[in-house]
Each structure stands twice: as structure tokens, then as C-alpha cells.
Amino acid sequence: MNINYPLPDEIIRILQENRNKTNKYQHLIRPGGYMPPHIDLLIDAITALSLGKNILLKGPTGAGKTKFAETLSNLFQQPMFSVNCSVDLDAESLLGFKTLSYQGEKQMIEFVPGPVINAMTNGTFLYIDEVNMAKPETLPLINGVLDYRRTITNPFTNEIITASEGFGVIAAINEGYIGTVPLNEALKNRFIVLEIPYIEGAQLKQLIETNSKLNDETLTNYFVKLSSDLIEAVTQGKLSEDAASIRALLDACDLSVYIPPKRAVLRAIVDKLDEDREKEFVLNLAETYF
Known part of the structure; x- marks a missing residue:
């Protein structure tokens, strides 16, 4: 069953008017969605995304960061493309890859877009999970996607891609784990940081x-x-x-x-x-x- 959510600015108004009345805003969140321990967390996340800001969800493993991202995607009534970072993450994992295809009997090279380009061209959210697991030299590929330009030059096609309206980025980070690296300042400054505590x-x-x-x-x-x-x-x-x-x-x-x-x-x-x-x-x- 499809649920028709209010627009983000209306959601913010409902949340602000009912800060201390949890039962008054629970209907905004689908069953199984993330219920933040502090309503200001939800207000701030929606506000930042509505303003076109990127948000970084920071907190311990298993605290609900991915579920929070999915809930935000539902509130904005749009799908979400995902990137799961690791030391093996490369340009193809982010942007896409070339492959051989056929048009009739003619062999062609076709570009298959990855999650970043899919989210940009479709105007949806991009979720980057465990962003600090990626090698430091990989994520700068999308610096232009994360700042005011909202553009990237596809290295596989040389096409300049500008994000469609509605595009936004949600990233998540677990600090101090084996295999993680500190985010460089240039990347960190492209995000609004939200601390996600355990639910109790x-x-x-x-x-x-x-x-x-x-x-x-x-x-x-x-x-x-x-x-x-x-x-x-x-x-x-x-x-x-x-x-x-x-x-x-x-x-x-x-x-x-x-x-x-x-x-x-x-x-x-x-x-x-x-x-x-x-x-x-x-x-x-x-x-x-x-």
C-alpha cells in the first residue's frame, strides 16, 4: 500500500509543533521505520536535506543509521541508490562501467551507470554506507557531486553530468573500526554531521x-x-x-x-x-x- 506523505516543509512543521508528543508524529513514519531517540534529530535531517545539504550519520554500529536513511528516503517519497564502501571500492563501483552489447548484429560498447550517476540523473537520494572504509584516493572522485556544483565528468564517457532536482546524499560512518580511515577535511566539510545514538x-x-x-x-x-x-x-x-x-x-x-x-x-x-x-x-x- 502506498502512503502519501506530506511535503518535507509540512513534515517539519508537524514535528516542531509536536516535539513532546511522540504519538502525534509517529504516523509520518512507516511501520518498521526509524524512530529517532530525539525528535530534533529527525527535524534537523529533514531540514538539511530540504536545503540541498548532504548529511553524514555518525554513530556506533547497529545504532540504526541505515534504517534512518531508508526512513528519510520514504519521507521524501523517493527511492535511494546505495554504495557500500570497502577498500576495493573504485570508480566503476561508484560511477558505472563499460560493457559490450549488440544492436542487431552490430557490436557496440555500452556504458552501464552506477549508483552515483543513477541517483544524479534520476534526482533521488544516494546512500554511501561506511564512507570511511573507502581508500582516501577514491572518494575525491565525487567531490564535485558533493558540493554546490552537483556535477561530475564521467571518466568513462567524458560526459559532464549535472544532478537533477531532488538529488541528495546521505552517508554513514563507523569510527575507530579496523580498516577505517579518518575522513579528510575536504570531504567532511561537504556534510552536515548528525550523531546517531543507540535507541533505548x-x-x-x-x-x-x-x-x-x-x-x-x-x-x-x-x-x-x-x-x-x-x-x-x-x-x-x-x-x-x-x-x-x-x-x-x-x-x-x-x-x-x-x-x-x-x-x-x-x-x-x-x-x-x-x-x-x-x-x-x-x-x-x-x-x-x-
């Missing part, structure tokens, strides 16, 4: 109810409390951020419908950790609830 409390409970198969309220409350303890342990430096991933918690909730919840925590959270000390810590926490 009533909002996490709602997220579990709408995004997992678990419908046992008692178990749901225990998972919410477990998540709070894990986040606190991460804050105190006792655990790595992976342990408090909301994505991993939702996996545990799904598994707990079919297997004992303690074993679900083992499979979805504990076994992803590297250090025995951390594994034991999380298992002990799970033991107190399950």
Missing part, C-alpha cells in the same frame, strides 16, 4: 515490537533491559560497540521465538565478539534475565 527504553521496545517476530511482552522487556546494560558497559569501556548493536539485539529477539532466549543471545550477540572476557560478561548479563 520505550522506543527500543516499540522497535522490537515492530521489527522482530517477538510478541511476548515479558521477554521484550527483558531484552530492553539487557540492551540498556550492554550500552552502559560499552560507555564504561567494558565492551566493544558490537556487543550493543541494536541489529544484533533484534536478531536475538527473532531467535528467541524459536529457541531459548539465552541461547539466542549467544548466537546473535556473544559469538560475534572476539574476546573471551567480553563473551563471559555478556553471558553473565543474559543469565540474570533469562
Whole structure:
């Protein structure tokens, strides 16, 4: 079923008028969408994108950055092309590639556009995930796309491409992970930065109810409390951020419908950790609830 959303400026007005009334703006977000812990986060993201700014979602793994990007795309009623960064990311992964094709019996070279050019020509959002995983020499290829010019010279066709109206860029970053590199200032200055915290409390409970198969309220409350303890342990430096991933918690909730919840925590959270000390810590926490 298609949902007709208000225009972004109307969304901002609704949010501003109902800052302290969560139930008054929840209808704007599709079931399963991202409900930010602070309404100002949603207002600021929509405002920046409405003004043609790029936004950088910065926060721990599993905090909901990708889900937030998808929610913003839905609110603006447009699809989103995605780039998943890695050390192997190159110009072809970003812009597209040439391939052989046939027109009748005649052999031709055809250019197949990549996510950046697709988003630009279609006037939609471009989502760049884990932007700091890319090699430092790769992303400057799209500097012109990210600033006021909104243009790029396609190195494969020499065509100058200017973004259509509606084009916008959302990027996400996980800091301090193996394989990541600090963003250079030229790239960072092209973004409005939004810090994405973990979702906790009533909002996490709602997220579990709408995004997992678990419908046992008692178990749901225990998972919410477990998540709070894990986040606190991460804050105190006792655990790595992976342990408090909301994505991993939702996996545990799904598994707990079919297997004992303690074993679900083992499979979805504990076994992803590297250090025995951390594994034991999380298992002990799970033991107190399950």
C-alpha cells in the first residue's frame, strides 16, 4: 500500500509543533521505520536535506543509521541508490562501467551507470554506507557531486553530468573500526554531521515490537533491559560497540521465538565478539534475565 506523505516543509512543521508528543508524529513514519531517540534529530535531517545539504550519520554500529536513511528516503517519497564502501571500492563501483552489447548484429560498447550517476540523473537520494572504509584516493572522485556544483565528468564517457532536482546524499560512518580511515577535511566539510545514538527504553521496545517476530511482552522487556546494560558497559569501556548493536539485539529477539532466549543471545550477540572476557560478561548479563 502506498502512503502519501506530506511535503518535507509540512513534515517539519508537524514535528516542531509536536516535539513532546511522540504519538502525534509517529504516523509520518512507516511501520518498521526509524524512530529517532530525539525528535530534533529527525527535524534537523529533514531540514538539511530540504536545503540541498548532504548529511553524514555518525554513530556506533547497529545504532540504526541505515534504517534512518531508508526512513528519510520514504519521507521524501523517493527511492535511494546505495554504495557500500570497502577498500576495493573504485570508480566503476561508484560511477558505472563499460560493457559490450549488440544492436542487431552490430557490436557496440555500452556504458552501464552506477549508483552515483543513477541517483544524479534520476534526482533521488544516494546512500554511501561506511564512507570511511573507502581508500582516501577514491572518494575525491565525487567531490564535485558533493558540493554546490552537483556535477561530475564521467571518466568513462567524458560526459559532464549535472544532478537533477531532488538529488541528495546521505552517508554513514563507523569510527575507530579496523580498516577505517579518518575522513579528510575536504570531504567532511561537504556534510552536515548528525550523531546517531543507540535507541533505548520505550522506543527500543516499540522497535522490537515492530521489527522482530517477538510478541511476548515479558521477554521484550527483558531484552530492553539487557540492551540498556550492554550500552552502559560499552560507555564504561567494558565492551566493544558490537556487543550493543541494536541489529544484533533484534536478531536475538527473532531467535528467541524459536529457541531459548539465552541461547539466542549467544548466537546473535556473544559469538560475534572476539574476546573471551567480553563473551563471559555478556553471558553473565543474559543469565540474570533469562
